[in-house]
Amino acid sequence: PGDPIQFTNLSTSADTYSWSFGDGENSSLTSPSHNYAEVGFYTATLLALNNNGCVDVTDKVLTVIADVQFANAFTPNTNGGSGGYYDANDNSNDVFFPFARGVVEYDMMIFNRWGELIFRSNDIKIGWDGYFNGKICQQDTYVWKVSMGFFDGRKYNNTGSVTLLR
Secondary structure (H helix, E strand, O other): OOOEEEOOOOOOOOOEEEEEOOOOOEEOOOOOEEEOOOOEEEEEEEEEEOOOOOEEEEEEEEEEOOOOEEOOEEOOOOOOOOOOEOOOOOOOOOOEOEEOOOEEEEEEEEEOOOOOEEEEEOOOOEOEOOEEOOEEOOOEEEEEEEEEEEOOOOEEEEEEEEEEOO
């Protein structure tokens, strides 16, 4: 989402064009670019018309996906945990969570250096606030493991590390 998609018009002998991008936006340019705001399936349609009234229509189903991104460090709120609730647009960086869109299945686990599971979430809207058993964890590097399923059937499985800074 947000990255421009360049549409290439391969029509011949047409004089006017009408594009519908499937998200309510339209264009009359010959070969427009368009930005989709959200992940999802969209049907882009091109109607080409010449001066003799001949019409040709073609459409293509597009799948708009997003990458998964993880921060490599975060700074928990020392005034108490949030239960993992976060606002993805908040820059306070006090909850560790993946930046992802279109997730329909989710499982994230956080482990300490001894391999002990200290956090687990099955809700993409709940990240790790840096607390375990009601106490803030020590400054250290922790291992995360995540499995995700997306609206289009893609699967994502990965592990990594995050540094808790205090």
